[in-house]
Amino acid sequence: MAKKARKVTPMIQQFLDIKKENPDAILFFRVGDFYEMFFEDAEIAAKELEIVLTKRSVDKNDPDPVPLAGVPHHSCEAYVGRLLDKGYKVAICEQVEDPQKAKGLVKREVVQMITPGTVLDTNFLKEKENNYLVSMAQTDNKFGIAIVDVSTGDFQVTEIEKQNTDKVSDEISRLAPKEVIVDDNNRDCYSILKKFEEQGVLITTVSQPTYRKVIEIMKDHFKVESLEGFGLGDLNGAVTAGGVLLQYLLDTQKTSLEHIKIVRPYSTDSYLIMDSNTRNNLELCETIRQKRKRGSLLWVLDKTKTAMGGRKLRNWIQQPLIDITAINRRLNFVEAFVDDYILREETGQALERIYDLERVLSRVIYDRATPKDLVGLSRSLEVLPDLVETLQKNLTFDELLENLPNTNDLADYIKQAIVPDPPTSVKDGGIINDGFDKQLDELRDLSRGGIEWISNLETKERERTGIKSLKVRYNKVFGYYIEITKKNLELVPDDYIRKQTLVNAERFVTPDLKEYEDKVLKAEEKIQEREYQLFQKIRSAVITRIKDIQDCAKFVAEIDNYLSLAIVAVEQNYVRPTVDNSRTLDIKRGRHPVVEKVSSEEPFIPNNTYLDNGIEQIALITGPNMAGKSTYMRQVALIIIMAQMGSFVPADNATVGIVDKIFTRVGAADDLVGGQSTFMVEMNEVANILNNATPKSFVILDEVGRGTSTFDGISIARAVVEYLHQEDKISCKTLFATHFHELIDLANEFSRVINYSVSVKEDDDEMIFLREIERGGTDKSYGVQVARLAGIPNKVIRRAKEILYHLENREINEVPVTGYQVSLDEVENKKHELVDEFVDLNPDELTPKEALDKIYELHEKAQKLD
């Protein structure tokens, strides 16, 4: 801000004072019809919003005018939205008294602090996505995480052991928060959050209150004596994060938080665990490269009709269940819809008429709701009885309907109160129905009577004066007046009082006219006041029913999800999976839900999968590039996820023994991570899998060891398979795709490793992909043929084939050196040296970090060799 003390105008001083209270926000300072920004705020706004930066002198002789930028108040939303998108906070500072009545400088106050995590305006929110604000706190041995979506009132807390920083990071990345709050002194938390800050998430630092204070904040907010009732007994980390979050909201949001009615503790271990790589690799909610919903699993499954359903479905996909009863409960509901076309149709039609109850409710609470919002709320609630009647036709839904609150009275009340098609703002008037409020009706009668008297006045006065062209008109300056053309002026009666002379006419008023006008205007003012009071009364009526409306919203979202999953199941021909406690994964003719939907050129070829922990634990899949290995492995993971989220699956038959964690090591994510070599990323991911997988986990390894030289790669790949196979270690179901044909032999040595390959047919040197997974390995890679498909020039292909021939026949030294100079002898010797060095490594003498560094060093050497 202004560094040296300078004399400034009172208004600029007022700006500076308010800015001092809100140092980390861009201050939108209301001046007349504009929001103006000064000093650095102006410079930032000008740059980020591409608006003109000007200067304003604070006094006549000021040599150093103040930077200034402004936006019109009526179109400020778009500008605020852009600043929020870029991770800024915006403080809206309004004139809080009528400038015409103000003595001296008009009073101004910050009436709203908008931050990316607390925004409510529908213009800035994605309809089918939650907008999470997260807080992170730390106790002796735990990290606490609290999550709130201010636009829906959803408030959850969890905690994770302190040593498990990766898990914390995975959870935060699942939530994809817009803003994270953290104690300004907490380095551990901050080091986890740094990555998110680099991705553009706003990190807001606050001072963490003491634990006692935190408990008080939580108890005060929820109006309870103890937090035990929420199941927060000894979750100190979760409670701390929750208290920090509430305190932040209380400090920044100048309105009530009444819609945050309950806090729900959860454990990340109650869901199928996936790290953020796995979520990305499997393209659950967006594609890896384009970051678009189209092409993701969500895109296939989302047929939801309501925004609430859309948000819930996203959460279901991100958090598949591990409790068999809960999964089967969901599957039962989906099945009920799958089996009944009429039920689907009728339910769909009802859901289509339901607005975003959660977000309307939060706007009501924050006093941002429009009359249209309330009409929307009432119409949505009115749909519920129809929906209930429809669902009652199938007994499966009884359980869901049991606790659904009855909100008919509220719907009726709003319907009686507000006109069916009200204007957008209460200020526009005319929002309350006639007959709803006696006082309003009387005022309206008065006003209408006055208007009628005035409108009859023209006829009356024409008769009285004999002036046929006499007109009664209204303008903002004089109010009502009588206009007489110049040529009729001598007929003007004595009681007319002249107000204005025009070129061809004169304007008059009469005492009667003024009296009626007064009545009308006063009545109008009172009507406006009364309508506002009534609107607030209706608002309060809604607020008393927050819990009921939230329960209805949850019910609608849940039904919407079952219906959506059922519609997809019918359209795409999915089946109900059997989910049980076995260790078996048995999929008959499984398909990839996304690829089968987008592949228009060739029909999708289904494939079987059988894995268990007893006999067929690790499937080693070999086959040419482009054959469909990655698609196949991802398809199996997606089928598990779909089954455990309660969805039908793309297969003819599927049995899924509950999986606790899914891990993937798939090359596609490599380019996502900046600053680390492909090999390093690969090894980090493998380390994570080997350290965290359990016998109930499912692991996909795609080309492990690819990022380094062949011998290193084979050695690492083999060691990983051996480790996964050891009965006393992990022994989890694994799909392992590899180009290293040398690994095929593992099936002879290890009882639970089974070879598979993806079939290809050769026809006149042409390669035809059959896309069928067959038992048995293949030692042909067809890399050269695939290279040709990719458009590599024929000359290079021919030469590659020539080299390949000699390599395959172990005639490394006899490759004719026509075309390219290849010193294979030298390369081969160096390669042996590297492998020797690798084999000589003694794990007992190295820490894991040293081992990784060493491998990395060898990898770099090998890459140079390549």
Ligand SMILES: Nc1ncnc2c1ncn2[C@@H]1O[C@H](COP(=O)(O)OP(=O)(O)OP(=O)(O)O)[C@@H](O)[C@H]1O
């Ligand atoms: N079962 C299938 N039916 C039809 N098309 C398929 C099938 N599996 C894969 N494909 C198509 O084949 C293409 C290649 O598949 P994928 O990327 O899985 O091959 P890959 O064997 O993993 O190749 P690479 O080893 O080069 O990574 C995909 O774009 C997909 O559209």
